[in-house]
Amino acid sequence: MKVPVEIITLLKKEEKFLIMTHINPDGDAIGSSTALSLALGSVGKETLLYDRDPVPQFYRFLPGYERFTNSISSLVTGHWSLILLDCNSPERAGIDNLTFKHSIVIDHHETERDFGDIRWMDTETAATGLMVFYLIKELGIKITRDIAINLYSAISIDTGTFRYSNTTPEVLRVGAELIEAGANPYYISNSLYETWSGGRFDLLIRALNTLEIRDDIAITTVTKEMFIKTRTGPEDTENFSNFPRMIQSVRISALFREIDTGLWKVSLRSKGDVNVARIAELFDGGGHKNAAGYKIKADLESAKEALLKAVNGYCHKSQQT
Amino acid sequence: MKVPVEIITLLKKEEKFLIMTHINPDGDAIGSSTALSLALGSVGKETLLYDRDPVPQFYRFLPGYERFTNSISSLVTGHWSLILLDCNSPERAGIDNLTFKHSIVIDHHETERDFGDIRWMDTETAATGLMVFYLIKELGIKITRDIAINLYSAISIDTGTFRYSNTTPEVLRVGAELIEAGANPYYISNSLYETWSGGRFDLLIRALNTLEIRDDIAITTVTKEMFIKTRTGPEDTENFSNFPRMIQSVRISALFREIDTGLWKVSLRSKGDVNVARIAELFDGGGHKNAAGYKIKADLESAKEALLKAVNGYCHKSQQT
DSSP states (O other): OOOOOOHHHHHHHOOOEEEEEEEOOHHHHHHHHHHHHHHHHTOEEEEEEESSSSOOOGGTTTTTGGGGEEOOTTOOOOGGGGEESOOSSSSTOOOSOOOOOEEEEEOOOOSOOOOOSSEEEETTTOHHHHHHHHHHHHHTTTOHHHHHHHHHHHHHHHHHTTTTOOOOOHHHHHHHHHTTTTOHHHHHHHHHOOOOOOHHHHHHHHTTTTTEEEEEEEEEEEEEEHHHHOOGGGGGGGGGGGGGBBTOOSSEEEEEEEEETEEEEEEEEEOTTHHHHHHHTTOOOOOSSSSSEEEESOOOHHHHHHHHHHHHHHHHHHHHO | OOOOOOHHHHHOOEEEEEEESSSSSOOHHHHHHHHHHHHHHTTTHHHHHOOOSSGGGGTSSSSGGGGOOOOOOTOOOOGEEEESOOOSTTTTOOOOOOOSOOEEEEEEOOOOOOOOOOEEEETTOOHHHHHHHHHHHTTOOOOOHHHHHHHHHHHHTTTTTTTTOOOHHHHHHHHHHHHHHOHHHHHHHHHSSEEEEHHHHEEEEHHHHHOOOEEEEEEEEOOOHHHHHHTTGGGTTGGGGGGGBBBBTEEEEEEEEEEETEEEEEEEEEOOOOHHHHHHHTTOOOOOEEEEEEEESOOOOHHHHHHHHHHHHHHOOOOOH
């Protein structure tokens, strides 16, 4: 992978970096950002790590996660250079009207906006963590055990721990290098997949109880009431939409999460060639080919119908091309 | 990994090989055996692939699995050389009183018996598939796409697709080479984990709805009535007891499956140092440290109580030693 030389030059020249990532941060967002903050910090650079939302409980095993702040008022942004990771627009990071000395975008998502002085976009890459791995190496910075754990976790999350179609020989070889640098695959998998609260597991069961399968689309729902009953929150639904994918006939799994009365966040997961980013874009959302999302204002039944209609339209169009 | 030179010499010299593996074959047994049969076949050797039990339905995506026979009467064993894979005694393969021209054992299991002219045992290795990978390379045989799929699947199964503690840098690098040789990680993971029937998924939800957690033991139940309602059978419960392990506080997950009125099969899965084989042995069952099972004749509530009592006794004893 070729790291743009302008990024290397800028990172070497500047001293103060604001590292930001997208709202509702996932493992790739948190792991790649924390790794870059640790790496730049290890060579004397000052970094501030910002996310609008807190780091979810189940990612708090990542060493250095506590560097994240969700308060932006203290930041004198004009003197700092921005590194926007795992997203490519200020809106996705939940920031607006801020000015930066320079701005660098490093991302692998398909949905693209026009922002940043230097843009490094690679939609073929499995994880932003992989791009940050090459960036750190190119900067000549040592990959410590803590950096390795963050990058290995970032790559694990975005490849389903080496199960998705983005698992390339390169991904496995980088994984091997990260184990040699100190990442422990069992510790990371256990931390990622076997540290659920009882309430979160209860929430999963309640969500699975709502399962409907229509036109090979699995639909599950999480309501505000379920959150209250199980003492959980939106971040606890991470990965829920993957479960119905176990069913052979399911092409798309959609999780409808109630944000507010009549407002839903829809998470889509697909198998094989079904590009759910294209479907999410119809609702002003975005994401990757096999994992995307959007918001919709409607009652639940209408929201479901709108999705089914969009999928049918997409499939009809795909067959014609 | 160093392949014993005597094995290379013998495989080059001889022409007829009986490849056998253990009863109730798993993915490593089937994948490594099929890969070796395909490889030796590709250089003109004659091979016969034997297992006492049929290849389970969910492993029938492996190219070449149909080479397996479970009839041994047709074999003129005295003229053939035996290669025993993923086990190290004729008893584990369910064969007795047979004679072979030569016998080679290739295995990574801990329990060892004294059998074979040439024994290649490596308990440090994640999978027999990994040993067969090096063997095929050392023989100078090309790793075709079909061989790669079998070896990648074998390694996937025995490492939980790179999640268990046996996932080493070497395992990931061999995985990378096998992808380059034609193994498709997504196709393989999908075949292994995402080909459930709708009924099986329905059964899982019903089982999860019975979840109780007592003394950090997760208890789920599958009744005969549930099988009828979901049109499923006992083999569909494979892996069910792993789900409650996702809860951080759970030390042991126990699935009670109704065999007949008042007769239960109990599957135990544990985390870390809790040895469930010791607990299963109290009920005349057995297994491994983190996966074991037994049968019990009792009404459901008494069967649960008996387990809780046994676990408490075990834990009390463990603390004393």
